[in-house]
Amino acid sequence: MSPHDRWLLRTAHTVYAVRLEPGGRWAETAAWGPHGVETGPSPLPGDQHTHFLTPADAAPAEYIPYGLRPFTGADLTVRRPGGERGTWWEFAGARQDEEAALELEFADPVTGLRATLHYRVVPGTDVLLRWTVLANTGAEELHLEQLDSAAVNVPVTGAARLTYLTGQWAQEFTRTTLELARGRFEMGSTQGVPGHAYAPWLALQDAAEADGPATATWGVALQWPGSWHLTADAEPGGGLRVRAGRVPHEGAVALAPGAELRTPELACAFSPEGLDGLSRVWHRYERHLAGERLHRPRKVLYNSWEATGFDVDAAAQLELAEIAAELGVELFVVDDGWFTGRxxxxxxxGDWTADPAAFPDGFDAFIARIKALGMDFGLWVEPEAVSPASALHAEHPEWVYRIDGRPATLVREQLLLDLGRADVQDFVLATLDRLLTAHDISYLKWDMNRPPTERGRPGATEPGALDLDAAHAAGYLRVLDHLRTRHPHVTVEGCAGGGARVEHTTLARTDVVWPSDNTAPLDRLAIQYGYLHAHAPHTMSSWVTDAPGVFDPRPRSLAFRFVLASAGVLGIGADIRRWDAARRAEAASWVARYKDVRDVVHHGEARLLGSPADATCGVQYEEPGGRVVVAAWSTGRLDGAPLVPGRPARLRLRGLDPAAVYADQDTGTRYSGAHLLHAGLPLPWSATHDAELVVLVRL
Incomplete structure (x- = not known):
């Protein structure tokens, strides 16, 4: 094969073109964008001669080792036992399956390292998956100090606009933007999970263009539930290069002779329709990840945590359950506090047995009472954690992460199990199997409330070969895969102190995730706004509670809270025993309304309308040729004064057929598509009306 050959990978609406450097030493991005962008000279930097830089340092390389690229950021750093760092490889062959999959192989004859770059199109989407397989065919152990998954090159013309999701506990998924003209931007986590501070997701645009429905937008998301990094370099040669990968806790991963390692997948996406269009690309991809499970309705749940906390007893839970059933709730979940010693x-x-004092008539009798009310039953669990005072810890103190001779750090009064150990995985599997087979449980909320601190495994036979972060991630995914296979009827919710572990490997194995512990209305609106940029509505669990604001204390109505929770997967977490009859009746009407539009919200095309910084914002959901659902909120003052005296607020919809006619399902008011697109949907906000869920039927 000629070193000048080029390969194309074609998604539903985009193309990704790869070429070899003329000397065959590395692969380069040739083009990435809509169909046809590959025709013409590449917009990315080519072979450049720059003082104090090698050609590789200025090239739009797809994946390149330190050695070939010594200055501007390599994707792979390999150290030999003697201390030498650097890899110099050459092209060793290519395999392509039409325009849907590609493998490019490079080999270093000195170290025996072989690197295979993998590309795979996800059918029916505009997502391309990339990863790398590293194999040691030599006679000595190699130490991988950096082992990224892939790099992508974005053809901006000057400065780049980076959009990413930031935060902290109770403030996850805050949409954040910066311009990068020169230099390096980096984010990541060393907490053993993606973390609350940053999501492993990035969107990229040309800063010279304003974000809008006709703006070219590229995006990447690292599919990895452990420690990670994502780096964007505005390079001296004028390119924007983004690389991402996992971060080994030990500083390097040992690759023994004959062994191979597969990096996490990097999902790459493009949309010509701005950040809003890119969000729909990610939503379609996550619907693909759900597979057949997408078509199972996400049931309206009640979770008892905020009502009872650790004070769980059957009588109080049943009192809540009876009220929840009257509201139309379909699933009752008992949170933390249901098991012995809690x-x-x-x-x-660690001692996952129902507390007989909390359920004096027996746990199964309690569940039967819930089922008799017409609801399914669910439980909260935290399989990766153990209490120091538990029977499990007394029996197996060696199962926790620890370093001999050093004190253990308690976070939330608990330790973390080393889920990378096969015996710990087997214990977790057996525990969950026992709960799910012995009791009529159809929902699990899997929580994780602390990161690893003293990350050690004393007594390991080969401590130099430990890769604890990857081992824990593999154990976590093994357990989730087992749940999917052994208990396919069970709905699984992912949680890690809120949104600390939300990424595609988790989303592919769970049904919903918990974006944040913050359920205050305006705080949650900002969290969900950021979340929906990266993730689909059918994955977003959201509760109606009475929680006051943490960051934005302005009060909002019960309607606001229900419309907000209905923008994803509706749940209720308030102490509904305290709600009066009028409040319960209003709640029941909102639950019924949500059930009516649930399929459109979860399966339709979503568009973000405005932002929480605007006085009016919303989310539009549209099923092809059918109904349009608009969730809208007033974020301004609640003094009854309209924004413009005598006029309602207006929210311009998007993507509708301007020639079609749409009727409000409740009022019968008719609008042309052109009117909704250009004049907007009228929303008469007042002191008592600050949210609406509008259903439009195409006539």
């Missing part, structure tokens, strides 16, 4: 957060984790 009177507070200091005990019980």
């Amino acid at each position: 009177g507070d957060e200091k005990g019980g984790l």
